[in-house]
Amino acid sequence: MGVVMITWERRAEALNAVARLRALPERPPVVVIDNGSWDGTAAAIRALFPEVDVVALGENRGGAGRNVGVRRLRTPYVAFCDDDTWWEPGSLSAAADVLDAYPKIGVVNARIVVEPGGADDPIVPELRDSPVSRPDWMPGPALGSFLAGASVVRRSAFLEVGGFSTRLWLGGEEELLATDLVSAGWEICYLEDIVVHHAASVARDAGLRRRVGLRNTLWFTWLRRPVPAALRRTAFLARSVPRDRTSALGAWDALRGVPWLVRQRRPRPEPVEARLAVLDAPQRASTARRYVG
Structure with missing residues (x-):
């Protein structure tokens, strides 16, 4: 190890x-x-x-x-x-x-x-x-x-x-x-x-982490999820994240990556998607990880 x-x-x-x-x-x-x-x-x-x-x-x-x-x-x-x-x-x-x-x-x-x-x-x-x-x-x-x-x-x-x-x-x-x-x-x-x-460090930029976390969630969603699931996840985030500058910047960062997303998109195999799709509801209900910090 x-x-x-x-x-x-x-x-x-x-x-x-x-x-x-x-x-x-x-x-x-x-x-x-x-x-x-x-x-x-x-x-x-x-x-x-x-x-x-x-x-x-x-x-x-x-x-x-x-x-x-x-x-x-x-x-x-x-x-x-x-x-x-x-x-x-x-x-x-x-x-x-x-x-x-x-x-x-x-x-x-x-x-x-x-x-x-x-x-x-x-x-x-x-x-x-x-x-x-x-x-x-x-x-x-x-x-x-x-x-x-x-x-x-x-x-x-x-x-x-x-x-x-x-x-x-x-x-x-x-x-x-x-x-x-x-x-x-x-x-x-x-x-x-x-x-x-x-022991969470206080030396961190919470706004930047939220901005990048939102971008990465959108990128992952469109890189590996089928279109219907990606649309649902994107719509949920649009409804649930704070309507502030940090969220807007995260969304803009995600949009700027569209050419890369198109080239790299590989939806996960159907059996894997079916097995992991059960996580969608718990993720929506989760209080542990939200883009509100």
């Missing part, structure tokens, strides 16, 4: 996250992808943790920076970590055991515990009660997507489908990768006993 952590302009938090990773009993090799920070993050990590592989990118590639880390590792499994999350000791070993035992699982999604306080993240009930049909052999609920900062991937499956899209940057970038994994025959599994802790 190796770990890939992405960071940007959060030196103190990144150092804390790396220290937690180095203290894990599994002692995984760690690759840190610094997405073009100007605050000395890369140099500070190299100085304090010379055994960590630090890659200082010249630009902020968002979630796609993880692709660089996955390619640098040679471990069969890769855990992702953000600079404001950390893995509970023993969870990486448990995830590796599951991936060893179930060769058709491509991604394991952990339970997310919010810190300080230790309560489950609001998304956890949706993961636990996923309506996606699962094979009898799977050790936990089947998912249609996952949360990158709380996941372990099978490296071969990740590379097979191309990793994270370089176009989506950061914010809901997992959904496109997830549907491509399921379309390729891989399963995504939620496991309650594998745990990630999340």
